[in-house]
Amino acid sequence: MKKISIVLLTSIVFVFASCCNNQKNNDGMETANNKETILIFPKGEVINNDYFSGKAWLKMLVTDKDNFDATVGNVIFEPGVRNNWHSHPGGQILLCTRGTGYYQEKGKPIQLLEKGDVIEILPDIVHWHGATPDSEFEHIAIGTQSSKGSVVWLEPVTDEEYNSYKK
Template sequence: MGKTELRNLGSSIIFPLGQKIENEYFRGTVWVETLVSNDSVFNCPIYNVTFEPGARNNWHKHPGGQILLVTGGRGYYQEEGRPVQIIKEGDVVKIQPDVKHWHGAAQDSWLSHIAITANPQKGEVEWMEPVSDEYYLRLKIEEEA
């Protein structure tokens, strides 16, 4: 996301953008800011995650589940074996423990969400294969149909 696009987000991003993620678990540009660290007092890590248009994460599972609070933009959420869902500002996505899923921005929109790791004592996220470009690019066509 360029400086102009970031400026256009303006007050839409209500939490700090955070650090750009550079690893094999994300496609495109994604930023993460830790809002609440995992500790023995709160036991509930919370992150602000912002995806540039077209950015997404790999398929993955959370042993204790996850909750997404969409704070801006538009994107996709999908569980394995189920149709993709369009998510937008104000949506709440409750992901059951050990459900294989992915989420990210639509091709023509940025997406920002709060990611809450539920029951972190049950273990770390298990990262899997990427969502292929071929599959992802078909979503726009299906969305328009």
């Protein structure tokens, strides 16, 4: 038992050290030894609907939403891509894992998102999220209380709204 714990602890430390030993290349993308972008989860499939302003990918990570009453997916946005205004009847949590992005609730200023940020979105709050103009953005999207209903899609975010971020 002690031997297994030591092996497990060593593995966790190795994975953590590998993740934290990233560098930035000239494009600001995280790389391992400046060779490639590090993805924790597979990129998934291109999202083919009218609710995104450009190319984004989705990889569902939890597929049994009935037993867990949640959806969990990894989303990657190309630079400048955002989703439409929308809300979630059961709420949503965003775990930001790579790049820089934006998040905005209706009537409030845009928030800059970076790796490590957590956004807690209460049920029925109208909002949008996506990448900044010059960076890919990746987050894990957790749809909570999914039995209350799926996402309610609204109108696209205008360029004027998207470009209103103030530092």
